């Protein structure tokens with residue numbers, strides 16, 4: 001009887017708040033409500049495809065590097081993202097601003113699928129996973145750091161050490177997406193502090209975050225890690241633009 005009532009409640013909630021796809025945010029059809037993807041996305045997960053830039057992992061048509069990476073030098077070795085930002089921006093907004101924490105686990109799971117398909121050996125060369133930190137004021141407001149949710153999931157899945165105590169965000173920055181490229185560099189300058197550096201000595205680090213845009217934030221974290229003794233840095237984000 002209790003199970004029956006539980007199912008009815010579940011059904012009503014499903015009608016009022018139908019579950020949405022973790023990728024495209026469209027409502028998931030009734031008949032496949034057990035999963036977290038709509039039919040279209042589960043039939044063919046719309047990951048980034050093609051040839052990837054050797055440095056930042058974004059698709060390139062020719063050559064080994066994208067235009068951005070030809071012009072810039074980054075402190076990380078290389079990195080990659082699972083999706084194009086435009087495609088999943090509604091999901092990221094639901095996760096971050098509506099606080100649907102569960103979405104973070106789905107995103108991380110999708111990232112692991114992408115990883116296994118495209119970079120199957122990368123995790124063999126990672127010693128520690130570190131999330132891009134958020135400022136304590138944002139943490140208070142949001143209640144969680146999106147990068148932390150993703151990072152912990154990946155670390156558990158691959159049994160790799162995890163630390164969210166190495167890098168701290170000490171400056172309250174404006175969201176990078178609202179700024180021009182030059183403003184971004186100024187905005188993120190001196191935004192981070194590094195401590196607990198003993199554990200990163202000579203270690204190969206993977207930095208995890210939700211989005212990679214111009215790479216300024218991840219580059220800043222990478223610079224700090226490398227100058228404080230890390231052997232190498234790779235990044236992995238849910239999306240890039």
Ligand SMILES: [Zn+2]
Nearest residue numbers: 021024038041
């Ligand atoms: Zn979908």
Ligand SMILES: [Zn+2]
Nearest residue numbers: 053056066069
């Ligand atoms: Zn690139």
